[in-house]
Amino acid sequence: MGRRRRDQREPLCYHVTHRCHGREFLLKFAVDRRNYLLRLHQMARRYAVDVLSYVITSNHVHLLLWSERARTVSEAMHFLQGSVAGDCNRRKGREGAFWRGRHHPTLVETGKHLSRCLFYIELNMVRVGACGHPSEWVGGAHDEIMGLRQRYRIVNRDRLKWCLGTTDEPEQSFCSWFAATVREQCDLGYLVRDPFWSEALAVGSEEWVTGLMPNVRNVRIERVDDRGTAAEEHGLYAVYAPKRSREDFWRERSR
Numbered sequence: 001m002g003r004r005r006r007d008q009r010e011p012l013c014y015h016v017t018h019r020c021h022g023r024e025f026l027l028k029f030a031v032d033r034r035n036y037l038l039r040l041h042q043m044a045r046r047y048a049v050d051v052l053s054y055v056i057t058s059n060h061v062h063l064l065l066w067s068e069r070a071r072t073v074s075e076a077m078h079f080l081q082g083s084v085a086g087d088c089n090r091r092k093g094r095e096g097a098f099w100r101g102r103h104h105p106t107l108v109e110t111g112k113h114l115s116r117c118l119f120y121i122e123l124n125m126v127r128v129g130a131c132g133h134p135s136e137w138v139g140g141a142h143d144e145i146m147g148l149r150q151r152y153r154i155v156n157r158d159r160l161k162w163c164l165g166t167t168d169e170p171e172q173s174f175c176s177w178f179a180a181t182v183r184e185q186c187d188l189g190y191l192v193r194d195p196f197w198s199e200a201l202a203v204g205s206e207e208w209v210t211g212l213m214p215n216v217r218n219v220r221i222e223r224v225d226d227r228g229t230a231a232e233e234h235g236l237y238a239v240y241a242p243k244r245s246r247e248d249f250w251r252e253r254s255r
Contacts, residue, residue: 056139109204
């Protein structure tokens with residue numbers, strides 16, 4: 001049975017990562033992380049991009065986004081990166097590059113695969129020992145996802161629940177599930193980085209990732225294991241491709 005070629009215009013989830021220039025800790029102060037969130041709030045309202053989660057660390061960022069078009073994500077990130085760089089450079093009186101090249105997007109399949117990425121992002125600062133629980137970090141989406149913050153909200157909770165397949169769940173059930181999973185992961189003490197979430201071209205089921213790549217040259221599809229989850233039960237696959245192939249892939253999707 002042939003694999004279905006996916007529509008290039010199909011709405012998708014993007015795990016976007018971006019590092020500060022030279023891996024410097026240019027976002028180490030809470031004031032700079034709060035300013036990033038202000039700009040992220042503006043981005044979400046200017047562009048047709050829904051923010052599903054985020055964590056702003058001291059030297060890089062993780063964003064979980066949803067959009068109908070890859071080009072819109074690129075345009076939104078261009079605004080965000082430029083605005084944050086200008087703000088921080090002016091505040092610090094510095095010159096030169098603020099970001100390390102372009103951002104890196106990884107496509108993530110919705111449903112259970114997206115939930116694994118969501119919790120991986122949530123636990124970022126716990127993994128590096130900066131806090132004991134995601135709610136303690138200034139620059140994370142925990143309280144928004146839990147529905148504890150209403151003013152200047154960035155996360156589109158309705159879209160997040162739709163992408164997770166939990167739209168029909170009562171609010172209390174969703175919050176209980178999210179809180180319990182975060183607590184469980186913290187208690188497990190799983191503090192190892194899974195690089196495929198940030199380095200792969202796409203992550204999801206084997207059928208899904210293969211359907212994205214019918215014309216991409218030199219791709220490598222690997223089964224990966226995000227430890228601490230039920231990865232072995234369902235199967236989690238990551239797609240890797242050389243730089244030229246990745247560029248061709250995004251160019252095609254951005255038309």
